[in-house]
Amino acid sequence: MSSSKPKFATHPTWPMDKVRSTFISFFESHDHTFWSSSPCVPHDDPTLLFTNAGMNQYKPLFLGTCDPALKMASLKRAVNSQKCIRAGGKHNDLDDVGKDVYHHTFFEMLGNWSFGDYFKKEAIEMAWKCLTEEFKLDPSRLYATYFGGDDSTPVDDEARQIWLQFLPPERVLPFGAKDNFWEMGATGPCGPCTEIHYDRIGNRDASALVNADLPDVIEIWNNVFIQFNREADGSLRPLPAQHVDTGMGFERLTSILQGVDSNYDTDIFLPLFDAIQRITGARPYAGKIGSEDPEFIDMAYRVVADHVRTLSFAIADGAVPSNDGRGYVLRRVLRRAVRYGRQNLNAELGFFAQLVNTLVELMGDTFPELREREEYVTSIIREEEESFSKTVDRGIVEFKKRCDAMGDNKIFSAEDAHFLYTSMGFPADLTELMCEERGLTLDMEGFEAKMKEEQEQSKIAHLKKMSAGSGKDMRLVAEQTSHLVGQGVDATNDDAKYVWNEDLEGCTIKALFIGRNETEDGIGFVDSISGESGAVGIVLDKTSFYGESGGQIFDTGSIKTSSGATISISNVQIYGSFVLHIGEVTEGSVSVGDTASCSVDYVRRAPIAANHTMTHVLNFALRDVLINNATTEQHGATVDQKGSLVDENKLRFDFSWSGPLTPEQLGAVEQIVQDQINSKIPVDNYVAPLEGAQKISSLRAVFGEVYPDPVRVVAVSPSPITEMLGNPQDSQWNAYSVEFCGGTHLKNTSEAEGFVLLSEEGIAKGVRRITGVTMKDAAIAMATAAEIEAKITAAGKLEGLELEAQIKLLTVELDGVSISAAKKIQLRDTLGNYGKQVVAWKKAHAAEQTAKVCDQVIEAASSTEGNKVVVRCDFGVDGKVAKAVTTAYGKKIKDKALFLVTADEAADRFMVVAFAPKDVADVDCKAWVAAAIEGTDGKGGGKKDSAQSTVPGVGAIDSVLEKARGF
Template identity: 35%
Template sequence: MAESLPYLSGSEIRDKFLKFYESKQHKILPSASLISEDPTVILTIAGMLPFKPIFLGQQKAPQPRATTSQKCIRTNDIENVGRTARHHTFFEMLGNFSFGDYFKEQAIEWAWELSTQVYQLPPERIVVSVFQDDNEAFAIWRDKIGIPAHRIQRLGEEDNYWTMGATGPCGPCSELYYDFHPELGDENIDLEDDSRFIEFYNLVFMQYNQDAERNRTPLENKNIDTGLGLERMAQILQQVPNNYETDLIFPIIKTAAEIAGIDYSKADEKTKTSLKVIGDHVRSVVHMIADGISASNVGRGYILRRLIRRVVRHGRLIGIDGNFINKVAETAITLSESAYPAIREREEFIKNQLQSEESQFLKTLERGEKLLAEIINRVGTFRAMRSESFRETSLQRISGVDAFKLYDTYGFPLELTQEIAEEQGLTVDVEGFEVEMKKQRGRGRDSHETIDLTVQGSIDKLAEHIHPTEFSGYTELQATAKIEAVLVEGKTVETAEVGTEIQLILDSTPFYAESGGQIGDKGYLSGDNLLIRITDVQKESGFFVHYGKIVPQSGSLRDRGTVKVGDTVNATIDRASRRRVQANHTATHLLQAALKKIVDDSVSQAGSLVECDRLRFDFNSPRALTPDEVKQVEKLVNTWISEAHEADVNIMPIEEAKAKGATAMFGEKYGDEVRVIDFSGVSMELCGGTHVHNTAEIGAFKIISETGISSGVRRIEAVAGAAILDYLEVRDKVVKELSDKFKVKPEEVSERVNNLQAELKATQKELEVIKQELAVAKSDGLLSQAETVGDFKLLVANMGEMDAKSLQSAGERLQQKLGESAVVLASIPRGGKVILVAAFSQKVIKEKKLQAGKFIGGIAKICGGGGGGRPNLAQAGGRDASKLEEALETAKKQLIEGLS
């Protein structure tokens, strides 16, 4: 009966879901950013994640019912992408949520109505599962919905019970499955048979709270959390064999296939897998970059870089040479722009970063090919030098560690390594490779692939009985506050004594908590016989956590201060520190505005750090700034400072702020109302930080450096306000010391340094000439020591402390003078490391099959090193100089055997 299913596009499926629940009084909310605000994960990995503070009771629900289509990224099963029908890194989770409003019966009834009436799935093709002890859900499905009891499966806790973590809200699940083969009958239904069944809708009934002993008590307010996989429903309604061949992904695959000159319908499974990986990963990277993620070697930036490299690598596997990713990305952008307009708005930036990463990685792949060649040479050398102590099998294969390094660092697929190794008569330790792969998967899961709500521990538990901290620091620098909680080493306590490192939560505070790149305030909390030095303030789940230490108020140990819950204290921030931070923070706003005017209007913030003594501003740019641009930016910021622009601070709806042209940090999550900082039209940004009242308060601004920190991301470090005096004091001290040392005026230091550099360069050239002449003289004296082996001359010698360049020149000269010959020279220059050089004539190479690069690399290993080079001339090095004599003896012995 599959023919009766209505065809719906992915966009229609999404739209019908949201409109259906809107008709049920749910508010449609936009997808949250892929950059998760939750401290336990680095990417948004589930549709419920943006609502976690509401489920925990830390925030009040803005409305009782909500529905979303949430972008998600998961990479814990990345190796299954393309190999199974339904594994993805990027996917959309359609969800409907109730925050203490409706519960099981309505959630089940609406899920059934949506599935059978809106999507028109035949009821006889739907099988449901419930938690084994959830008789209530079972009865609703059987009696209210009318599903036969034998098509309702009771499953255990592992399959059908959902928990947020070791503690917290939890509850049973009910899942809806679509049956692709109802003709197989209802006997012995196995929902794990994914060739027959696909789970498409999961209903979580959040009705209990679990404590540390796994005791579960009913929640006062029960919640509903559901998830329907957009890609899975598309597979069902579009009647295709897997998610990849739906209209959500297949156009991307088709574009990649056309570039490679491949007919997807006729391709083998290996090729199809690579095309599916490209289709999936390109969706991921386009959305990640659009949400403000930049490729790097850490965190979410590393995930982005890894996905881009997998796209490039699989492109190579199907025969695509050179850059291609932007052509495929264009298709992904076109598919997504109607639901996510920001994708098209950020098109140029997305493509610039993709092109930069792809070009950089193609060069990396070339380096990987060179590394593989070195590994093969090394293995071949060991095999040639094998002895009874080595096993033959280990000598004929590339280690799993090397294969994984090629895969993980250079993007070399295992299959490609195996193919090249086979051509050289070698194998690859696949088991060792899998061990390394398993380690990496474990690291990936540990770092970001689970929702762990116990990480904040005591802080989360406090949400049950105290309110989030009220911040008064925009207008007050000192205030009276009540201590709501005391923590020592992360655990709540009632009291703490003098000398203790503590964390405090107050009912209200003037202390700014670290956020948006601005560091937390410093200062003091004081009371009767009590003084607490505050060194940092962090924000955790709505609470301002003050980090500090109890000190004796009078400085005497007899004044033993004690702090306890309920105490009233005077909270006083360090005003001088706050003023410095404010100056630097406002300077970052002016800096961004200046970069947009001088460099490119598309410049956007990628990160920042605002401290007392400096500021750091990271921004997206495909190129470095010219020295003239840096000067212009600095000059413009100082002009705005001198013009004394007043700060206008307003709270307004986010849509109004955007309409006025306020700049938002891409990827940052904002509420319905935002705080806007406007400096008289010079700069207008959404920002929760503290700022000067007038730009003139900054005083001055100085750029210290402009550098690249990752592909497509630049960094400016600068100082502003009082910090400039500290900076100038250090610079002035250095200039004075140089003036005294060179006995010149400060303004003549630069010229003196240039003259000294010129003199040094000339002296170095003279020294090089002398060294070369000495090397020639020394080498010519060795000609008489050459031995005759058959038709060849052989010379192995230690040249003492000769440097590498001279040693290579000597080896090349001696070989040429000796004619058909093999020359091996060694030296230990100052520093203690061994240098080895081999120079072989063409006849040695062709007739005796000896190559200088392979040969000298093997000899260098005796000295704990390695190296290589061309067949006729090569250089290697070693760390253990005590083994040099043994290495030279081995070289001579092997060459006598090889030349005989």
């Protein structure tokens, strides 16, 4: 290695922004369309925790399920720099970050794609030209790998022959499936890949070092050739359309171009290191690893810098730290960074959040969402950082407790580590470090096994839903959609889904599906079906059924053929341009080509539509109540939709907000929605050009959602959408709900009849969830509220023990009913006030009772000779009254000890109390009580001057009194 090579990139000739723009410009000059990075949080892909590769957003194109109305559907070639996170799931580099100089949890993937356009020859040629001509990398330092084949898949000799046009044979190397064969999953699209590796040192034969996981010979680019479909039996079927998916590590390429040995030594990270040094006061970053960094200072620099990138981009893209899923991973990332900063850099609490601004200045121009959401990102990180300091304190206490219980055992169990992690948020790596300090070993293998067991939960839940409970795989993926296209089946026309109360006649059955791998060819299509077919799928040329999408559940109903067959439809799904009706044949048999009619269950659809329209109004109401009336601390906060679910029973709406809504806010939101129902506002929809529709001032769009062009606009407004499009910035539109939406809606808000906001709760850091109902469910909730309110009002006329009993009954009943959340809070407050009345009554009653008993006891003492008074005064088994009586007695009577018996007839028990004033020294109260209750099951205790006991069975009172008098 040259001694003149700089340690860190200073004033580089290839600054990071130039590297990125050069790559994109190169492929744009080769007819690629620039396609912006998708969020690193894939909100529309439940199979991924995070976007972990550039191809993720293009999966619908690879699978043949892309909505043809989307602009993406027309893509042939694309290029971008994709934001990626690998900190959980299959691709997880979290635990390696900091230990070396090339792992990251957040990184950018430079990529170019071909969707059924060019293939291996063009892809390899463009990659070579980009690297050697555009970036001017030394060709002698480049090595290419290709798939060397295995028992089931042949060698990719085509890729090898192409590479031999640019590289000598000794630098074109075969590798196995682990390195050079890509698969989307256990089944589905897959294909061989060719990797390009770069030797940082040069002037040597480094072929033996390729794929040896060494920082000096690194993979920089991977070209995947998607040409097969992996079947359930493991065999490969050629795809009808072949694709190219490439990815080049932006950080690695930048380090090469800037002439440094590590990604962390580039201008991508150095400004962050400067900020860390300034905020913490630690020594400057020196790039040390392993034994050269005994205090882990440089490791901490890398961890903190990498993790603030991950957290900031993930939060800006809509994720938040929480206790499950991707939120759980983010919480771990944040806590790992904070721990290293506090422990190894001696940082003060709050240091981590201060780094966000530096990252925004560094990358906010390239990724403007960082700049737009800087304040929000900073606030979330600050809250988590403060919360973690408390978690660490609690976790250390629990850790020590469990260590103390281990005895001589030197293995800290996986179960204990799992408890600390899942119940207290205590990082496993911190547990491991603390174990090492105590000479213990953490069962990390067992811990990871428990975590893996959790991660494997519910992976096929969606499949079960698609299968109508049959156990079949009823999905249409690339092979099925390609088959339909190959058979000349046109896209399903579902325009009639917006028609109400009208059967759709004249439909033609274009395809019949009985499930993947249910036919000999594995594709699943047949010519005819009957009741014996079980779960079936039907593709029509046109339909009036709504396929599940946009958070709205599917329609149900039936399809009837002209020959008299009937198919009961229980599920409707959309796959690319095809609508699949899933159900069972209940009468007759069905064949491809049959004429049919669609009968939607419009009675079921009505509450779905009401719930959907009121979800839009709810979204509007939340913005009006929370944003327009935000506190100083909430200034700049946003109410962004984080998810929704609409079915026939309820609406569920998730949104960003920093804390619980107050009862007043809940009531205000509910009232706005109800007012819009009462105002009988028209609900308009219109398909408009996307660019024009986006200009409407009050438009609400879901963050991260990709919308078609043209797009359907739904407005709850007395003014038509066409008028809004003519003057989109008019402030009057701010008084109404306007959203992009493809769902089915009401024609007028009055059709919703009523709205009740049932609950509001937090589901993640900074994310709240509201559940509500409309129509008959709202009416039931209102009637239930009126009924229980009447009971509570009636109870208010009672007092004392009767009121107390009613409070207990009504509290249980109130907790179990579904009524307005605001009304429930109000009624709970009323019951709380009743409770205070009961406390006051008890206090007054006890005082009155105490005075009465005191009078009786003192009177008895006055008429008793000797130094002992034995008396029965029934006031129940109440220790407080008994204490008050003996205190008052002691102030009046100085020369006589008291033995008091009081019964609770209803509970069939009684209490005995003995008390001796100071002047009565020859009476032992404890012995007195013991002698009196001898032979009973009484239990109690005391001392010489005061004792008491409770005895079951009031039948023993006379015997106890007699023994007490004879003591």
